[in-house]
Amino acid sequence: MPNGKKRSTILIADDNIINIQVLNLALNGEYKVLFASDGEGALDLAARALPDLILLDVNMPGINGFEVCLALKSNPVLCNIPVIFITSLTQEIDEAKGLELGAVDYITKPIVSALVKLRVRNHLDLKRQRDELSRLSSLDGLTGLNNRRTFDERLHHEWRRALRHGVTLSLIMIDIDYFKLYNDTFGHLAGDDCLREVARALKQSLHRAEDFTARYGGEEFVCLLPRIQGKELESMAEKLRRNVEKLRIPHPASQVTPYVTVSLGVASRIPTPTGSPEMLLATADRLLYLSKSLGRNRCSLPPLCAAGSPVTVTGDTPCSSSPLVKRELAATVADLRRHLSTNNVKARLIFARLQERLRELGTENEVHEIGCRLEQLDFTGALSCLDSFSDRVIAIGE
Ligand code: GH3
Numbered sequence: 001m002p003n004g005k006k007r008s009t010i011l012i013a014d015d016n017i018i019n020i021q022v023l024n025l026a027l028n029g030e031y032k033v034l035f036a037s038d039g040e041g042a043l044d045l046a047a048r049a050l051p052d053l054i055l056l057d058v059n060m061p062g063i064n065g066f067e068v069c070l071a072l073k074s075n076p077v078l079c080n081i082p083v084i085f086i087t088s089l090t091q092e093i094d095e096a097k098g099l100e101l102g103a104v105d106y107i108t109k110p111i112v113s114a115l116v117k118l119r120v121r122n123h124l125d126l127k128r129q130r131d132e133l134s135r136l137s138s139l140d141g142l143t144g145l146n147n148r149r150t151f152d153e154r155l156h157h158e159w160r161r162a163l164r165h166g167v168t169l170s171l172i173m174i175d176i177d178y179f180k181l182y183n184d185t186f187g188h189l190a191g192d193d194c195l196r197e198v199a200r201a202l203k204q205s206l207h208r209a210e211d212f213t214a215r216y217g218g219e220e221f222v223c224l225l226p227r228i229q230g231k232e233l234e235s236m237a238e239k240l241r242r243n244v245e246k247l248r249i250p251h252p253a254s255q256v257t258p259y260v261t262v263s264l265g266v267a268s269r270i271p272t273p274t275g276s277p278e279m280l281l282a283t284a285d286r287l288l289y290l291s292k293s294l295g296r297n298r299c300s301l302p303p304l305c306a307a308g309s310p311v312t313v314t315g316d317t318p319c320s321s322s323p324l325v326k327r328e329l330a331a332t333v334a335d336l337r338r339h340l341s342t343n344n345v346k347a348r349l350i351f352a353r354l355q356e357r358l359r360e361l362g363t364e365n366e367v368h369e370i371g372c373r374l375e376q377l378d379f380t381g382a383l384s385c386l387d388s389f390s391d392r393v394i395a396i397g398e
């Protein structure tokens with residue numbers, strides 16, 4: 001086989017045995033060849049064998065070749081298999097129809113074996129290149145993990161699946177602690193190496209086929225874990241944290257430990273038709289933020305019952321609701337204050353997080369005025385509203 005590559009599989013669908021024999025003779029030495037003698041058989045075999053290319057006759061008993069092509073192109077699993085029509089229909093209008101249906105080529109009979117062989121080879125080469133491009137564009141160039149785009153697609157896909165089956169979908173957001181200081185200490189290239197090592201440790205921590213890891217951006221990662229919850233989820237998050245810590249990557253500037261560590265936020269829910277995957281992300285993000293505000297190198301999980309407080313594991317014992325929430329809000333306010341005058345985009349993101357949290361606590365209107373000032377780009381006004389919010393909501397009873 002050229003370059004030691006796996007032999008490609010070609011499906012020939014034709015109701016005429018002589019045609020099948022001629023094509024088989026031409027292709028059999030170089031490829032694995034499968035046959036179907038009608039449209040239904042072709043669709044069935046395509047779904048089972050996932051061939052690399054299909055040679056399709058048009059006039060066949062039952063479903064004709066055009067209908068087969070339409071069915072293939074409407075199926076998300078089969079739509080990328082190149083189809084070449086080989087037919088006795090020589091009219092331009094038929095050729096146009098075949099190509100419009102998504103076939104990559106249209107060859108008229110009588111069959112000229114040498115030309116069919118060349119066309120098949122060219123289309124297989126093109127398919128290989130397309131597949132490789134698609135594989136590369138789904139990955140993050142630095143770490144080799146799935147990239148953000150692939151994650152977004154997968155999140156929506158898993159959400160819909162979990163909704164259909166009424167099962168839990170869990171999401172973990174992971175952020176390296178004091179990574180800016182790591183770069184400042186060792187340089188950006190060493191920072192890149194560190195990101196690769198952390199990515200590998202995260203990926204190797206998950207063993208189930210359906211678990212999915214991606215680089216979310218910068219020094220943030222996400223894991224998507226279908227059908228896992230409660231204690232099992234908690235130990236999975238803790239394992240991710242521990243496996244990064246166990247790498248023992250020196251980080252002398254870190255204020256947590258002398259090694260690189262991560263903070264985690266875990267969200268988990270059974271999807272409902274009114275919910276959205278973005279809510280899952282927002283919860284994980286908020287709990288990640290809680291882990292940061294409680295000292296980093298830890299996991300925060302949602303409460304097991306709706307009325308409970310988030311649970312933070314590692315280092316801290318579970319905290320009672322009120323002081324915990326106040327600490328979390330104070331950290332968000334401090335962060336917002338820091339970014340208010342210098343980074344409008346980041347300030348808005350932090351504000352959205354604060355707003356979401358207050359909505360959950362039922363006190364969203366507390367920050368309405370800050371939101372209005374931000375809209376008007378009145379940062380001084382927003383800052384003074386923020387101070388007043390902080391005095392009223394966070395300082396009381398401290
Ligand atoms: P925290 O513990 O609060 O998360 O602090 P932090 O320093 O990790 O967070 P911050 O958001 O302030 O800084 C993130 C840093 O990650 C800044 C940025 O330069 C670095 N970073 C993002 N992407 C890359 C990358 O691809 N390579 C390297 N070397 N650094 C990156």
Ligand code: MG
Nearest residue numbers: 175218219220
């Ligand atoms: Mg970050």
Ligand code: MG
Nearest residue numbers: 175176177179
């Ligand atoms: Mg960080």
